[in-house]
Amino acid sequence: MTREGGPEFVPVPDRIATFDNDGTLWSEQPAYFQLTFAANRMRQIAEKHPEFGERPIFKAAIEGDLRPALAGTVRDRLELVGASHAGLTVEEYTAIVYNWHLTARHPRFDRLYTDLVYQPMLELLAYLRDNRFQTYIVSGGGAEFMRVWAEEIYGIPRERVVGSTIKVKYEERDGEPVIVRLAEVELIDDGAGKVEGIHRTIGRRPIAAFGNSDGDYEMLRWATSGRGRRLGLIVHHTDATREWSYDRNSRVGRLSKALDEAPRRGWVVLDMKADWRVIYPFQAR
Amino acid sequence: MTREGGPEFVPVPDRIATFDNDGTLWSEQPAYFQLTFAANRMRQIAEKHPEFGERPIFKAAIEGDLRPALAGTVRDRLELVGASHAGLTVEEYTAIVYNWHLTARHPRFDRLYTDLVYQPMLELLAYLRDNRFQTYIVSGGGAEFMRVWAEEIYGIPRERVVGSTIKVKYEERDGEPVIVRLAEVELIDDGAGKVEGIHRTIGRRPIAAFGNSDGDYEMLRWATSGRGRRLGLIVHHTDATREWSYDRNSRVGRLSKALDEAPRRGWVVLDMKADWRVIYPFQAR
Numbered sequence: 001m002t003r004e005g006g007p008e009f010v011p012v013p014d015r016i017a018t019f020d021n022d023g024t025l026w027s028e029q030p031a032y033f034q035l036t037f038a039a040n041r042m043r044q045i046a047e048k049h050p051e052f053g054e055r056p057i058f059k060a061a062i063e064g065d066l067r068p069a070l071a072g073t074v075r076d077r078l079e080l081v082g083a084s085h086a087g088l089t090v091e092e093y094t095a096i097v098y099n100w101h102l103t104a105r106h107p108r109f110d111r112l113y114t115d116l117v118y119q120p121m122l123e124l125l126a127y128l129r130d131n132r133f134q135t136y137i138v139s140g141g142g143a144e145f146m147r148v149w150a151e152e153i154y155g156i157p158r159e160r161v162v163g164s165t166i167k168v169k170y171e172e173r174d175g176e177p178v179i180v181r182l183a184e185v186e187l188i189d190d191g192a193g194k195v196e197g198i199h200r201t202i203g204r205r206p207i208a209a210f211g212n213s214d215g216d217y218e219m220l221r222w223a224t225s226g227r228g229r230r231l232g233l234i235v236h237h238t239d240a241t242r243e244w245s246y247d248r249n250s251r252v253g254r255l256s257k258a259l260d261e262a263p264r265r266g267w268v269v270l271d272m273k274a275d276w277r278v279i280y281p282f283q284a285r
Numbered sequence: 286m287t288r289e290g291g292p293e294f295v296p297v298p299d300r301i302a303t304f305d306n307d308g309t310l311w312s313e314q315p316a317y318f319q320l321t322f323a324a325n326r327m328r329q330i331a332e333k334h335p336e337f338g339e340r341p342i343f344k345a346a347i348e349g350d351l352r353p354a355l356a357g358t359v360r361d362r363l364e365l366v367g368a369s370h371a372g373l374t375v376e377e378y379t380a381i382v383y384n385w386h387l388t389a390r391h392p393r394f395d396r397l398y399t400d401l402v403y404q405p406m407l408e409l410l411a412y413l414r415d416n417r418f419q420t421y422i423v424s425g426g427g428a429e430f431m432r433v434w435a436e437e438i439y440g441i442p443r444e445r446v447v448g449s450t451i452k453v454k455y456e457e458r459d460g461e462p463v464i465v466r467l468a469e470v471e472l473i474d475d476g477a478g479k480v481e482g483i484h485r486t487i488g489r490r491p492i493a494a495f496g497n498s499d500g501d502y503e504m505l506r507w508a509t510s511g512r513g514r515r516l517g518l519i520v521h522h523t524d525a526t527r528e529w530s531y532d533r534n535s536r537v538g539r540l541s542k543a544l545d546e547a548p549r550r551g552w553v554v555l556d557m558k559a560d561w562r563v564i565y566p567f568q569a570r
Contacts, residue, residue: 013442090484134444147488157298158488159419159444165485170477170503177506179484186485192455199375199464200450200471201486203432203443218455221462 001207001229002131008229012132016206018162018198018219019125021139021146023212023253024235025154026117027106029244031066031252033113034141035077037100038084039066045084058083070251074140074164074215078185081142082166086183090144090168093181097148111282114153118235119278121210125154128208136206138162138198140190140215144181162201164189194219212237213253220258220267232267234258239273242283286492286514287416293514297417301491303447303483303504304410306424306431308497308538309520310439311402312391314529316351316537318398319426320362322385323369324351330369343368355536359425359449359500363470366427367451371468375429375453378466382433396567399438403520404563406495410439413493421491423447423483425475425500429466447486449474479504497522498538505543505552517552519543524558527568 001010022028039061042052052058057076060068069077085093101114109116125135137146137156143163150156165186168179189197195218198206209216209223212235224232236255237246247255262269270276278284286295307313324346327337337343342361345353354362370378386399394401410420422431422441428448435441450471453464474482480503483491494501494508497520509517521540522531532540547554555561563569 013436143485143488151298159486161488168481168484170480170507172506177480177503177510179480179507195455195462195464196453199453200428201444203428203446218462221457222455222464225462 010207010228014204014207015128015131015133016136016202016204017128017133017208018136018138018194018202018206018210018223019121020194020211020213020216020219021137021141021163023237024118024210024216025121025137026114027243028253029246030108031070032077032141033106033116034081034145035061035066035069037097037104037145038081039064039069040104041084041096042080049083052083067251074188074190075185078142078164078166078188079183081145081164082181082183082185085181086166088181089173089178090181091178093144094148097145101149109280111280114149115282116280117153118276119281119284120276121235122154122281124210125156129155133208134160136160136162136198136202138189138194138209138219140164140188140194142166143189162189162194162197164193190215192218195222198222207231209233210235211258213255214257215253217258217261220265224265224267230266232262232265234262234267234269236269236271238271239276239279241273242279243272245273295492295513299489299492300413300416300418301421301487301489302413302418302493303421303423303479303487303491303495303508304406305479305496305498305501305504306422306426306448308522309403309495309501310406310422311399312528313538314531315393316355317362317426318391318401319366319430320346320351320354322382322389322430323366324349324354325389326369326381327365334368337368352536359473359475360470363427363449363451363473364468366430367466367468367470370466371451373466374458374463375466376463378429379433382430386434394565396565399434400567401565402438403561404566404569405561406520407439407566409495410441414440418493419445421445421447421483421487423474423479423494423504425449425473425479427451428474447474447479447482449478475500477503480507483507492516494518495520496543498540499542500538502543502546505550509550509552515551517547517550519547519552519554521554521556523556524561524564526558527564528557530558 057068147158147161167182167184167186206223208231220232224230342353432443452467452469452471491508493516505517509515
């Protein structure tokens with residue numbers, strides 16, 4: 001595809017590859033990492049927000065139980081994300097996320113959350129960029145959350161992070177312009193919303209897409225239905241010892257329809273246990 | 286700003302420059318070009334859409350009178366844009382816009398609309414890119430409309446075009462995935478909405494911003510309020526002979542508040558008549 005004049009040549013601007021984040025570039029168990037982050041914040045500010053207690057999902061999250069949030073919809077979880085940091089300027093929010101990524105640790109591995117990225121996917125991102133692909137994140141997670149650390153961790157700059165968004169409001173505070181986070185969900189970048197988000201932000205059809213759950217089904221369909229060579233890949237979580245093993249019955253990263261259709265769509269199903277010698281970078285050292 | 290180690294050095298990823306389109310990169314009189322394009326389409330399909338006649342702005346546009354649309358809000362005009370091409374796939378829409386940009390002619394100059402771009406701004410875009418700036422369009426106009434020709438005309442790739450958006454819907458037609466335009470307005474990229482659009486799409490604060498109307502005020506404020514050196518510039522339309530002359534009382538590209546505040550904000554006010562030797566590329570030949 002990169003050999004000029006060859007039959008499958010793809011011009012550089014069309015070399016677009018889109019990656020889901022949770023479960024595709026980093027782990028997502030026992031709960032999406034951003035959900036844990038948002039619930040912790042919600043717990044810290046709960047005293048000042050008695051209204052949180054009126055919503056069962058928020059109330060449970062504050063009490064340390066994320067199961068209702070995980071049993072809910074993507075919108076439910078994004079509403080929790082929105083409520084947890086509403087009223088902050090984007091600079092304040094960025095500082096909080098930045099601190100989180102340097103300090104918060106995943107309980108199972110006692111490692112930074114950002115240590116739980118997949119070494120083979122880092123290599124794949126670098127390989128594609130070496131071949132002049134643009135690599136994008138297209139995730140149901142919050143764009144603003146991922147942007148804080150995506151460049152450092154994945155080499156993906158802020159403007160190539162597509163995700164769900166919380167409404168923001170431009171205003172002046174003491175004569176200085178600021179952007180303030182509201183509580184309201186703006187765009188849900190999941191399922192068909194991923195295709196819409198790709199269209200809105202990138203404006204081109206990807207030629208390669210990488211996911212791990214049914215939330216990636218439409219993105220995989222969209223990327224692999226165009227003319228010319230295409231690549232769709234599903235990360236199948238099969239390694240309970242080194243990572244986690246889950247698919248059809250998981251509340252997190254449920255994978256069923258996309259797995260069923262993978263053979264006839266020509267999508268590669270990656271078997272984490274069998275195919276990956278190393279999962280996390282710290283295991284490679 | 287580009288001299289590494291210098292006191293004003295700006296790293297490459299932060300070299301973001303944002304440009305309004307209508308009235309800043311190309312002309313916008315006697316009506317925004319996209320509005321003329323959309324009204325023409327609405328006229329073509331009006332027979333099949335009796336509901337258009339129920340809306341005074343649409344009815345007037347079909348009859349060739351754009352004054353009510355220009356007297357209305359940005360939302361009014363975007364609703365006209367949405368209604369004019371609803372139900373088309375984005376490929377179909379792209380083909381129509383592509384054909385328009387190759388054939389439709391501006392009545393005053395009998396030139397293609399895309400010939401009415403400003404030569405000095407093309408040079409500015411190239412100059413900034415030569416200095417490793419990312420140049421973005423941030424326009425109240427439709428992102429999908431501009432993306433069709435922005436790369437060819439301005440050298441700005443699709444993913445660097447931020448604009449207003451019409452809702453789209455992913456679906457399968459005859460087993461093939463398509464993205465279909467709806468009639469509904471999604472995001473209005475004007476005024477404070479430009480700052481929100483910059484945040485949503487780029488995720489960084491620009492260090493230079495270029496506009497020509499009060500719809501660019503918040504973008505100019507946002508870009509020029511950060512730390513370090515900043516540049517804000519307003520194109521003031523002062524040349525009735527070679528282009529148009531208008532500001533405070535214009536229904537198109539009204540410029541009043543931003544003009545008043547330019548001196549104390551340190552924004553450059555460009556006097557088109559005095560400062561530009563050439564307006565359009567065809568005049569330079």
